[in-house]
Amino acid sequence: MNNQLLPQDLNIYLKLASLAQQGRIPHAMICHGRQGSSKLALALKFSQYIVCENKQGNEICGSCPACIKSTKMIHPDIHYVFPVIKKEGKKRMDTVSNDFLPQWRASVLSNPYISIRDWMKELGADNNQPNINTKECNEIIQKLSLQSYESPYKILIIWLPEYLGKEGNRLLKIIEEPTDNTYIILIAEDLTRILGTILSRTQLISVPPVRDGEMLQVLQDDYHLEATRASQIVSLADGDMGAAIRMIRTTSQDYSQLLFQWIRRSYKSKPEDLTSLINTIANLGREEQKNFLQYGLSFFREYLFLIQTRKRGPRLTNEEYDIALKMQSIVDMEKCYHIVELLDENIRNISRNAHPKITFMAMSMQMGALLKGEDLSPVNI
Numbered sequence: 001m002n003n004q005l006l007p008q009d010l011n012i013y014l015k016l017a018s019l020a021q022q023g024r025i026p027h028a029m030i031c032h033g034r035q036g037s038s039k040l041a042l043a044l045k046f047s048q049y050i051v052c053e054n055k056q057g058n059e060i061c062g063s064c065p066a067c068i069k070s071t072k073m074i075h076p077d078i079h080y081v082f083p084v085i086k087k088e089g090k091k092r093m094d095t096v097s098n099d100f101l102p103q104w105r106a107s108v109l110s111n112p113y114i115s116i117r118d119w120m121k122e123l124g125a126d127n128n129q130p131n132i133n134t135k136e137c138n139e140i141i142q143k144l145s146l147q148s149y150e151s152p153y154k155i156l157i158i159w160l161p162e163y164l165g166k167e168g169n170r171l172l173k174i175i176e177e178p179t180d181n182t183y184i185i186l187i188a189e190d191l192t193r194i195l196g197t198i199l200s201r202t203q204l205i206s207v208p209p210v211r212d213g214e215m216l217q218v219l220q221d222d223y224h225l226e227a228t229r230a231s232q233i234v235s236l237a238d239g240d241m242g243a244a245i246r247m248i249r250t251t252s253q254d255y256s257q258l259l260f261q262w263i264r265r266s267y268k269s270k271p272e273d274l275t276s277l278i279n280t281i282a283n284l285g286r287e288e289q290k291n292f293l294q295y296g297l298s299f300f301r302e303y304l305f306l307i308q309t310r311k312r313g314p315r316l317t318n319e320e321y322d323i324a325l326k327m328q329s330i331v332d333m334e335k336c337y338h339i340v341e342l343l344d345e346n347i348r349n350i351s352r353n354a355h356p357k358i359t360f361m362a363m364s365m366q367m368g369a370l371l372k373g374e375d376l377s378p379v380n381i
Contacts, residue, residue, distance in 0.1 A: 005045055006214050009038045010329060012205060017058040025050070025183055026203040028175045030161075032188040033207035041112040043157055043185045044205060047078050050183065051151040066151060073105045074147040079156045080104065083116065083130035083163035085123055094350025096136045113242035116160060131163045136171040144174055144182055154182045161186045162193035169195065176189045176201045209239030213315065224246050228317060232256060235298045235315045236291060250287050255295040260323055266367040267330075274277045274364055282356040289350050303327065304336045332372055338370050 018027050031039040032318065048070040061067055069075040082103065086092040097104070100123065107122050109115055140156060148154045161168065169250050175184055175198060178272060188194060212234050213360040218241070219230040225248070232255050237244035247369040256277055258281070265274045281289065302313040303324050311320055331339070352354065 005041060006210060007293045008208065008211055008214055008219070010053070011040055011044060012207065013045060014058055014205050016042075016205075017049055020046075020050060023327075026180065027178050027288055028058050028186070028202040029205055030183040030186040030193055030194070030199070030209055031190050031205045032042070034209050035115050035189055035240060036113050037207045037243040038115070038241070038245075039207040040108065040159060040187050043187055044073075044112060044207075046123065046182075047155045047157060047185065050155060051075055051077060060361060069204040073109060075151070076195065077151040077154050078138075079143055079154070080159070081132060081136060083132055083161040085120075085125045085130050086185075093133060093179075094135060095133070096139055098131075113240070113243045113245060114241075118242065120136055128339055131165065131251070132158070132161070132167060132168055134170070137164070137167050140171060141174050144179060147214050148181070152181050154179070154181075156184045157187065158184070159187045161188055161198070164195075166195070168198050170199055172201065210237075210241045210244075211239070215239075215241060215244055217337075219244060219248070222223050225339075228256065228319070229254065231315070231317045232295060235296050235302075238298075247291060248286070250291075255292050256317070256320060257290060259296050259299065262364070263367065263371070266364040267371045269365075278357060278360045278364065281360050286350060286353075286356075288355060293343050293350065295345045297326075297340060297347070300340050300343065303331070304333065305339070307333055307336065312328070319338045335370050335373075339367065342366055342370070 006279070009195075016025075027064060031043050033039045048056065048060050048067060051056075051066040051070050052060040053064040053066045060070075062071070070078060073080070073111045082100075082104055084095055084097055084100050087095040090099065103122060104119075107119060111118070116130070120128075135298060142156060158164075175362060178184060184202075186194075186198075191199065193205075215234050216230055217238060219225045219233060220227065225233070227347055233244050233247050236247060262277055262281070264276050268274075282290065284292065298315070299320060302316050302320070305311070305313045306316070307328060308320075313354055316324065346354075349359050
């Protein structure tokens with residue numbers, strides 16, 4: 001994605017730019033919001049503005065040496081700290097963010113809405129638990145106590161300070177009394193996991209989830225998705241732009257066609273037709289199987305809203321709405337609740353590496369029984 005903020009985030013950015021123009025930037029702040037919100041993108045944009053040598057009102061000039069370096073995340077006075085795992089060839093206690101900086105830089109430039117799950121997958125972490133360790137904290141204190149290299153300012157961006165744990169106590173003094181022209185920006189998702197002593201020393205900036213309309217616009221304009229597929233991804237992402245980008249890169253299916261085909265074949269219960277479709281679903285990657293079920297879950301929640309309120313939910317496409325109207329003669333509220341439970345349970349099963357063919361065959365039998373109003377007996381997997 002490009003360096004432009006979403007329209008919904010411009011007001012936050014403009015307030016920060018105004019503080020910079022007045023010389024009133026908070027020495028320490030926490031940009032917090034749900035996973036997949038624009039908090040990291042906002043912090044990066046603001047750090048670029050701080051170091052820009054030729055500001056154009058509320059915007060960076062984009063051409064000075066500081067802008068060129070900061071937009072590439074290589075400015076020597078903007079420091080980045082983030083959760084890491086043990087670096088091969090080093091002890092865990094000696095591993096710090098700089099050991100993974102090239103990978104981190106490439107990941108964030110590709111997707112500023114990156115999640116910890118994305119980052120751990122990039123590192124091949126398996127079951128290794130990431131953190132920000134003692135050595136990292138000591139290096140932070142040392143870096144911020146030195147003179148800046150090129151800019152009058154020094155900036156530290158800590159992504160996910162939740163992973164500091166009690167080590168955060170080591171940073172209290174530098175957060176409360178940083179050296180002149182030093183700014184610390186923490187990017188957080190769960191404030192309850194951050195030490196209260198850190199929270200009390202920072203200014204909180206709340207960043208909202210990405211709105212459906214703005215996400216849809218990005219998917220169509222920047223990623224050139226056609227409207228139906230973009231709407232499916234928006235519905236699945238639920239305000240998480242990082243999840244939307246991940247789905248664009250891993251998903252090739254039209255889930256609506258696949259879902260309604262699966263429902264029809266489950267209802268008819270013809271073994272040959274059902275087996276053929278289940279083989280198609282089973283051949284998808286595990287992430288796509290979960291996305292497919294998640295799409296089904298999203299559709300039936302919108303369907304439930306429709307039959308409860310007699311109003312069309314904002315996430316239903318025209319095709320989905322037409323099908324939902326036709327389904328009302330077969331799927332009542334009680335059946336819908338059971339279908340939601342069925343899909344939710346099997347998302348967990350797929351996540352636990354359940355055999356896909358067996359899982360989807362069992363689901364299909366249960367779905368068919370539900371749709372026909374038969375007694376729903378559990379199918380053992």
